[in-house]
Amino acid sequence: MCGIVGYIGPKSAESVLISGLKRLEYRGYDSAGISVISKDNKLETRKKAGKVSVLVQELADLPIAPAHIGIGHTRWATHGAPTDRNAHPHIGGSHHRLSLIHNGIIENFASLKKELSAAGTVFTSETDSEVVAHLVAIEYDKLQDLKQAFMVVVRRLEGAFTLLCIHQDHPDVVFAARRNSPLVIGLGQAENFLGSDVAAFIEYTKHAVAVGQDQIVELRSGSFQISDFEGNPVEAEEFEVSWDASAASKGGWPSFMAKEIADQPQAVGDTLMGRISSDGSVNLAEMADLAKLSEANRIVFVACGTAAYAAEAAKYAIEKWAKIPVSVELAHEFRYRDPVIDDKTLVIAMSQSGETMDTLMAVRHALSEGAKVLAVCNTQGATLAREAHATIYTHAGPEVAVASTKAFTAQVTAGQLIGLVLAWQRESLPIVELKKIGLELLTLPRKIKEVLDTAASMGELAKGFADAKSVLFLGRNIAYPIALEGALKLKELAYIHAEGFAAGELKHGPIALVENGQPVIVIVPSRLGEGSLHAKVVSNIQEIKARGARVIAIAEAGDSETGDYADEIFFIPETMPLLAGQLSVIPLQIFAMELSNAKGLDVDQPRNLAKSVTVE
């Protein structure tokens, strides 16, 4: 939530900041702004409510001075409405020489604001962030040392913050600080960058440095220094970014969402790459870091939203293959209810961004209780990866559309890999069975591609539902979390009320919702799956049809029975029942995307949302 970018070097600060903000816009799009220090040492700022495109228009109408240092911000509003005044950067002090941007929430801002107001400071916004800008400016006026002033202030702050600050008396340095919010440095040739994540500067450099908790950065064009909040130097952790810039651009697709849905064969293929050998055996070297993993007596996933549904989908496979109890906890509920965990619990934190505050807080709690923590994360340099004992990266590439698609299929795949490794370690299934699963996993990228090749029909169908008031999703077993994910995608992208249900739960209440014409999307289990689940779900279809539902079925190729009852049917290729989630979710993603397009909505940046929820 909120994207920040900083630059110092020979390029035009304005163009580096704007391109960084465009890449970070998925983190929030309530307002955007930049500050630069011109060559004749004048601080200039432009900021506007609305998306980065509105700021770009403002810069065209009211050009900003050419400059080689600057900071930029795209906002997801917390304190104060999304207005021009509340947009960042905020100017500190009565001389208007300092500019500051902030991602996070300053929890003690009210008392700090009171103190400043009593001393005569006049505020121009309702934000918590402006308080910090004034504090640093006032402290600087006292100390005449920007770094000391910045340090004195950050030590007083409570809550979550990434802060970037420039001062026109010091046109050769950007100061930054972070606590509980993300920050990475990008290292270039005689130029350096700061960003909420590597997407901010991926166009210019792949050489990056992760900034740790409670650290301060002093960034100059040819050097950088990291210290703690007391000023003690801290060693930098450098890494190479594996994403390339083209992966974070639309590349001719009408939207990032369309591109990312189409990227899924590669996202899943890359997540499997090097981890399953050609004979089907699995090797997740990252898990070797988790000493005595096979001694864990249960697994608890902590995650939010789509990532939690991916964990739910993985749960079915892990329990079945590795015979270990698995539960999935919404991270924000887990953290605040004294969960029973100990050193025999393996906590797996699933997070695309690795910055979701709810998930991070759950992980910190689990660590404090002695649990082993494994992260499943898509973003290099993310806080989650730094705090967990070990990390398995999903290699889905940058996910820019706010609603998650390719990260989901990659997360489910990573969860299945974990299940497979545990099953090998625990010898819970014969090796021949495990190799068979490994080999079937390797077929998934091809099968996902087959689904995509035939998915246009699902898109066409979706257009007919633009006036729907509500859509229900039914699934059972592995398809239950897929139904939940399908419903979430529809809510997020098309603003249509949607609910996912376990098909078996239907008769226990939800069937009361079914009336004439009610659209219901049913994910039908494989005929090869558990017991008679296929027959049971086909019966469910008949029950809702009898009450007037309009049924769209997602069924496996060769299922000749379901079509007799459903109004529409979309086939996915055959696979092992536990692996079918990565296939059946694709038509649901396309359904939601095309419905959003049909309603003329912004499919990449749905209203009220931000990717990377970095506040609790």
Ligand code: F6R
């Ligand atoms: C929905 C979506 C969110 C995220 C959730 C967790 O489309 O994207 O529900 O899945 O906010 O985000 P990460 O995976 O970054 O922790």
